[in-house]
Structure formats: C-alpha cells, structure tokens
Amino acid sequence: MRILHTSDWHIGRSFHGNSTLPAIAQVLDALVQHVRSQQVDVVAVAGDVFDTTTPSVEAYETLSQALARLRDAGARVVLTSGNHDSATRLGFQSQFAALGGIHVITRADRADRPVTIDDEHGPVHFYGIPYTEPILLRREFPDCAARSHAEALDFLMQRVRRDLSERGGRSVALAHCFAVAFRHDEQDAAESIGRADAGSASAVRRSEEQTVGLERDITSGGLDLVPVQVFDGPDYVALGHLHGRSTLSPRVRYSGAPLHYSFSEGFKPRGAWLVELGAAGLQEVTWLDLPVPRRLSTLEASLDELMQGPEYADHEGDWVSAVLTDEVRPIDAMRKLQQRFPHCARVDHRPARIAPDDARRYGDRVQAKSDPELIDGFLRHVRNGVGATDFELEVLNDVLESLTAREATA
Known part of the structure; x- marks a missing residue:
C-alpha cells in the first residue's frame, strides 16, 4: 500500500495581509499529481486543515475541490483535525463523506475505531487521533486522568493498541502534537516526575532548535512535549503541527506544511512523505517535493543598496523581508522598496553601526x-x-x- 503523508494545510491563512488561497490551491494541485503519478492508495492528512475555527466559504471551496481531485486521482483520504480546526465544523457530514472515500475523524471517542483499507496483503488500519484538550478528554472518559497533551495522547494510544491487538494486521496512526525523541536519560527524568513534558532542559532546547519559527505552543499552559515512545505500536505514525519536515524515528515523522507561512520557514523544503507498506509492515519512506509558488527571501542591506544593487535582481518576484542597515531609519521605506520588490511584505531596521554604550545621564x-x-x-x-x-x-x-x-x- 502506498500512503502520502501530509499535514498543516492551513487553508485560509493570510501572509502579511495577503491571501494564500491561490497558492495553497496550486500546491494541492501538485499534491494530486503526485498521487496520480505515484499511484497512491491513501492520503493521510494529520490536522490543521483550516487555519481558523471559522473558515470562509472560499476556504471550504478550496478544501472541497482538493478532496474531490484526490479521489478522482484514485486515493482514499483519511483526515484528522488539529488545534487550528474546529472539530465540529470540519467533522460536519463526515458520515456522508466516508461513503465517498473521504474519512474525516474529529472525535476522540473514535480514535480507536480505525478506517480499514485492504490491499493485496490484507487490511491496513488507520487510527486518526484528533487534537483534543485534556480537560475535554477527561469529561468524555471518566477513567482518563490526563492533565497534559502528552498524557492525553498516551491515554488514546493505549486504546488504539488494545484495539489493534484484537484486530491484528498492519496499522497507521495520525496525530497532531509536538513530539520529541528524548534521550534515555531525559526520558527517565521525565517519567520519574510523572509528566512527559518535564524532560530535561536540554531536550526542550534541542526540540526548539529544530523548530525555530514554527508553531511550538499548542496548549494554553505552554510547551507540552510528547515523547515519541507514546506512539509505539503502529507501523507508521503521521504527525502534524510542526511546519518543517522531521524524522523522529524511521516510522514516526512530520511532513511539515506544504506551503511557506512565515519567513522563518523560507529555507525549509516543502513536500510530503510517500510511505510504502509491504506485507510485513513499513517498507520504505521517500520524500516528494512540492513547488513553491513564490519564494521567501530575507535581504539585508541599506535601502540604496537594495534599490540599486544588481545582485538583488533575482529576488524582485519574491516575497521579501527587508532588513535595512542604514544608520538612520529611511522614510517611507516600504513604499520605495515595493517599487522594485512588489511583494515586499516586511521591513526591519537594524543599523550596521551601533553606538557605544554611554553611562552618562x-x-x-x-x-x-x-x-x-x-x-x-x-x-x-x-x-x-x-x-x-x-x-x-x-x-x-x-x-x-x-x-x-x-x-x-x-
């Protein structure tokens, strides 16, 4: 079975006041072409389909068209909700959509009820775990004592493993969280405290270094790390939430967002994972690139240098973040820059020369x-x-x- 792992579409998100709907539609078209050319059987979308809990009509139309094209290309779709989505709105008419091969999982009580899809080697069970606040999970399950997102996922994954042990066969899990591969000493420290997000400071620092500029905080209480061991069991785990691709283990990965949504992401590749399951489980994982509709570039120089320098000609069609090094902040810099760089979206001022500290009053x-x-x-x-x-x-x-x-x- 061939599975395309993607996530964090964030349909409806703006970029410095500009709509990204045309760009995400173009990228999703490219995703459809991969599905067709690679003969993908299932597309797994691990949360944050929309960027807001109240998506616009245009955002719904973009999603509907993308899902229709994916089905027309021959793939089934398994889709879960993330922290940006409204589970209720995204899950509306999910039973009806399932009849057409679009499986939308937005309820925690269905996390251990897989979507089962057969191939020549037998069944593959897809367990979708929607993003769920621990307080809501405790209300739904009286035996759940989860206080953190890590504990909530651990509770749901235990249910998934119990169900999988009864069904047998191969499996794929989808989840939306900030997962991290702790070292053994860090994991021991976390478990001794009784909280998965209490790992050593070095684990947190390593995670932050790998995800600079990305969405790290998905709980109201702060950073909530989920140890990768929580996802033991399935043959492959498709994660969403971080906007850059990442491999926590050969079978646990982030695909990242298919579109750049901030200048801090500009250097990160955009794409999706092509996952192949054989008769015995995970067989191969390959990265498939997606096009970048408009590059993101950060240019640092004086205003005159940016306006006149021939070395910047290649960036005239990019989204531009300009860092001006003039000693004095130039007047009306944005308007001037947009004469050469029509898509200049941000201007910062960082003087090249900094005056020495003066302790006098x-x-x-x-x-x-x-x-x-x-x-x-x-x-x-x-x-x-x-x-x-x-x-x-x-x-x-x-x-x-x-x-x-x-x-x-x-």
Whole structure:
C-alpha cells in the first residue's frame, strides 16, 4: 500500500495581509499529481486543515475541490483535525463523506475505531487521533486522568493498541502534537516526575532548535512535549503541527506544511512523505517535493543598496523581508522598496553601526549652548549616535529663525 503523508494545510491563512488561497490551491494541485503519478492508495492528512475555527466559504471551496481531485486521482483520504480546526465544523457530514472515500475523524471517542483499507496483503488500519484538550478528554472518559497533551495522547494510544491487538494486521496512526525523541536519560527524568513534558532542559532546547519559527505552543499552559515512545505500536505514525519536515524515528515523522507561512520557514523544503507498506509492515519512506509558488527571501542591506544593487535582481518576484542597515531609519521605506520588490511584505531596521554604550545621564549627554545643538544631541540619543544631517540642520535653522522672528514681533 502506498500512503502520502501530509499535514498543516492551513487553508485560509493570510501572509502579511495577503491571501494564500491561490497558492495553497496550486500546491494541492501538485499534491494530486503526485498521487496520480505515484499511484497512491491513501492520503493521510494529520490536522490543521483550516487555519481558523471559522473558515470562509472560499476556504471550504478550496478544501472541497482538493478532496474531490484526490479521489478522482484514485486515493482514499483519511483526515484528522488539529488545534487550528474546529472539530465540529470540519467533522460536519463526515458520515456522508466516508461513503465517498473521504474519512474525516474529529472525535476522540473514535480514535480507536480505525478506517480499514485492504490491499493485496490484507487490511491496513488507520487510527486518526484528533487534537483534543485534556480537560475535554477527561469529561468524555471518566477513567482518563490526563492533565497534559502528552498524557492525553498516551491515554488514546493505549486504546488504539488494545484495539489493534484484537484486530491484528498492519496499522497507521495520525496525530497532531509536538513530539520529541528524548534521550534515555531525559526520558527517565521525565517519567520519574510523572509528566512527559518535564524532560530535561536540554531536550526542550534541542526540540526548539529544530523548530525555530514554527508553531511550538499548542496548549494554553505552554510547551507540552510528547515523547515519541507514546506512539509505539503502529507501523507508521503521521504527525502534524510542526511546519518543517522531521524524522523522529524511521516510522514516526512530520511532513511539515506544504506551503511557506512565515519567513522563518523560507529555507525549509516543502513536500510530503510517500510511505510504502509491504506485507510485513513499513517498507520504505521517500520524500516528494512540492513547488513553491513564490519564494521567501530575507535581504539585508541599506535601502540604496537594495534599490540599486544588481545582485538583488533575482529576488524582485519574491516575497521579501527587508532588513535595512542604514544608520538612520529611511522614510517611507516600504513604499520605495515595493517599487522594485512588489511583494515586499516586511521591513526591519537594524543599523550596521551601533553606538557605544554611554553611562552618562541623558541631561549630561545633550548639554548644548544653542537650540540646534540641543536638537542635534537629542537626535544622537534616539538615533543610535547619528546626529542631524546637513539637510535637517538647514530645516531646523530655518524653523528656529522663523520662531525667533515671530517672538520678536509679538
């Protein structure tokens, strides 16, 4: 059986005020082409299908068209909800959709009721675990004492393993969380405290270093790490939530988002995992690239260099984050940059030269004998040691002379 693992479509998300619907539709079309060319049997979508709990009509239409094309390409679809989705809205008419080969799993009480799909080697059971807050899980299951997302997933995975032991056969699990591969010493420390998110600081740091700029916090209480051992049992575990691809073990992986949603993700590849199950279980996992509709580039230079430098010509069609190194913040920089880079979306100012620290009080630093000198001293204080330019001094002198003349005739 061939399975395409994808996640975090975030349909409806904006990028610095710009709609991403045309871009995600283009990428999902490419995903359909992979399904067709690779003869994929099942597409597994591990949560965050939408970006908001109240998706627009256009977002629903984009999803409906993508699912219809995936089915037309010959694949069944197993889809779960993430922390961005509304489980109720996403799961609406799920029973009806299942008749057409689109299996939407948004209820925790169905996590141990798999979607079973047969191939030439027998059944493969797909267990979808939707994102569920621990407090809601405790209300639904009286025997559940979960206080963290890790404990909630552990509770549900125990139910999955019990069901799998009775059914037998191969299996795939889908989940939406922040999973981490603890080292043995870190796992022992976490278990001794009784909380999976209490691993050593080094485990947390390693996880954060691997996921800089991604969505790390999916609980109201803060970072909640899930040890990869929670997912023992299935032949393959398709994870969602982190926007960069990651391999926690040969059988536990993140596919990442199919589209770049922030400049911090710009260097990360976009794609999906092609998972092949043989008669004995996991056989091979291959990365399939997806197109990037518009590159994301961070350019650092002075405004004049960015506007005139020929080395930046290749970035004129990119989404651009400009880091300006001018000593003084340029006026109207965004409008000027968009004359060359129409898709410039962000401008930061980081002066190349930083004035040395001055421990003197502000009053001592701006001591002056004349008003122009006083203003020049203030500008040096607020502009990283850069005083008034010749043009500014000329304007200041004209204004001060006019005020002096007005006061003299009052």
